Amino acid sequence: MPEHSLLQSQELRQEQILAPQQIQSLEILMVPLLELQERLSRELAENPVLEQEPAASEPETEEHGSETEEHSEEQHSPVQAEGDNDSMSDHEGGDDDVAQLIHLAESWRDQLPSVNTRSSFSSDDEERRQHFFDSLAEEPSLQEQLLEQLRLSDISSKKAHLAELLIGSIDETGYLRSHLADIATAGSASLAEVEDALSLVQAFDPPGIGARNLQECLLLQLRRQGREHSPLAQLIRDHLEDIAKNHLPAVAKSLKVSLNELYAIIEDLKTLSPFPGSASAPHNPVFVIPEVFVEKKGDEYAIVSNDEQMPRIRISNLYLKLLEDPNTPEETRNYIKAKLGSGKMLLRSLEQRQSTIRRIAEVIVSSQHDFFENGVESLRPMTMQQVADKLGVHETTISRAIANKYIQAPNGLFEFKYFFSGGYQASDGEEFSARSVKEKICDMVAKEDPAKPLSDEKICENLKALGIPVARRTVAKYREELGIQSSHLRREF
Template sequence: MNMGLGLYQEQTLKLVMTPELRQAITILQYSAVDLVSYLQEQANENPVIELQESAVEMAPIKLERPSVEIDWKEIVSNRATGEYSSHKNESTYNPLDFVHQGTTTLYDHLERQLGYVKGLTALQRKIALFLIGNLDEKGYLEITLEEAAQRLGASLEEIEDVLAILHHFDPIGVGARSLEECLLLQLQHQGLDDDKIVKVVQHHLQDLGNNRFQRIAEKVGCSIQDVQSMADLLRSLNPRPGAAYSQQETRYVIPDVTVEKVENEYIVMVNDVATPRLKISSFYEKLLSQQKSQDEAKQFIHEKLNAALWLAKSLEQRRLTLMRVTQAIVEMQRDFFDHGVHYLKPMTQKEIAERVNLHESTISRATSNKYVQTPRGIFELKYFFTSSLSTASGEAASSESVKRRIKSLIEQEDRKQPLSDQKLSEMLLEEGIEISRRTVAKYREEMMIPSSAKRKRF
């Protein structure tokens, strides 16, 4: 056996993740909103790229296997026109232009109301602004009155007097120091703070949350029906009065694909409305054609042009992939589009991958964070991928349709005798759907429906 060292030549095949391939994969994963931000970043980094804000209209595409041949050399030669796609029609419509921007903060809202209060001294206004500035996002006071008095050099009575004024501001309940106080302030404002409900708020909120109405009735000295009425009233109050003015980042949903029904056929349209159109700067094209340009400058411009070209190809590939995947989903879920969610079929990403001749990971990226607008509403593309449950007839039912059936049965139940998870399982079995009690409980919790004990009415 030869154990010596030596030099040998052999051929191997391996996949190399080039920057261009990584960019194409990244673009495929982006939603419509994220793609706009990404294109703006690329335009900032690449001086050759220009973005034209006027959007492109959606091009209707029939349910046929696309056979699009794109001449990228022609696109480069026509880069002065700025068009990287075959679509010519333009539209100035941008859905984000019609989104309301909520800029009023809780501090601004309360400060404005403070300006309407007459007769306050300078110290009282200072105390009020200090307390307003120490409210959390729920509208609760984070600081103790003793600490506020120490910091402002005021007496505890002065702090309490100003806080009492804030308690009358909108939204009612703002400035509370606990959930109990927040609820009591709202009850006082509505004139519903009788002794029994005040006692329930102060001592039995935990029992109320767990529907221990019998225990509360015995402690308070009233009937179970009265406790039920008090629970309904308290649940109608707002436990987080300041949440409406929270300045959290807003995420907008723009459908990446639209499905419309024309006569008896469903038409798939890729939504390019919100995406800026890619252009090539005419200035750099002229600079490249000048013979006086230095070799280093020409090389730089060539590199940037190639990068812009690859970006355009990646965008077009993303559009074609979304179109093909959505077409396959519409074809497989035709009954859903015709009749509703109860006809949603079990479907996996592997089935779609085989149908469109793509890898399963590509299907996952293409449907991630993507939304489709249909005649039945806006859905995430991953909504159509559901697991299956066996039926008595041997066919499969999607988990989503079973969830809707469970919800429908609960909505029709007698609230004085609500259906248990076991009873729901038996009722579904009578309809031919084999499902265990544990699975019913899982689906019910996913739909945020309480248990039968908490749904019971007295």
């Protein structure tokens, strides 16, 4: 048997770890404004030395206002600004830290906007706005709507149980995603009983619910309309795949109708819903707040930070006065210092976040002037590395700073990432971004002859004629990303 023994050894190595302040700074840099507001609310609740400045329409109380004025006068005096005040000299250690904290509190307050920079809301506006949010109600899910219809049905308990299992297997688009045999096993029922329960569920609203494939979904909708024997029903039963492949002449011949009549039937087909559950599913819109606004001033564009959405945080004067008071117990002073240190880290992280985002926006505006003037076709290629080199930061910093953040421009609301894409250089030296190339492909397809649609090779030749060297496979890739079908599927007979 091999012998086992314990060995003790020493190893020297260097490891780079992030300090808590760095981690907090990165987290604050990454979050968008809405999440930042929530984070700052938590910080305000956890750190008593931080407080939010009241809005311009909410004057401070007389007591608090006089205290603020008194403390402001004290802090603005040259003697105390230099940290030579007698009361400050009486502190036992940490005098420099206290002076720095007080100075930081004042400097941060000076950087905050005195009023909302873009607009101010009256109390009536705020009341109407709050009433709007209070009136919002959560929409019932598709499953909840189906279960409500099931509860109104006069059926046996076993059939209701099987119907509940079926409803639970219906996805948000309205399709049944489980096999009937699995439902029968789970419900301890026969396959015939499950099929009977499925017929009940398929009779619920919206029409087409509970289908197992597209063909059954469309036929269920026609059956609800009493058109299960119409030419459209025959087209769906026998030629749905041929329609998808654009084999229209063969389909017209099989149905013994003209191409014009077939086109009319296809137009009728487009009135049916391929995803019946989507119309009844609750809509969950994504709310975003732009970080910056781009405003035109003369012939140039300027950046305006969205300061009105940024909570105005300050260091509480009450705790600063307690810290300056030599009679404050040492335990209390240590607690206040710890919380002030945490607040100092937060304020610096916020200042760094706002500065970084604004600097990135300024680079975007200076580089994409033609885009703001003329639209997508004038969008120039730009990479994160190029912006990072201009700002003297790492590429990952740019990536974190623009994540899930938006910029409001005169021509629309854009995600920061929208402006970052590769591109091509034309023969005359002009640069085109990938998005502008896609826009040109869309224009070409929109203007093509439907009877002779442009192939990928032809689009590639047209782009090269404009001086844009794009490969055919790249054209095919862009076309698919744009949701444009291939030429043989776009052809009209």
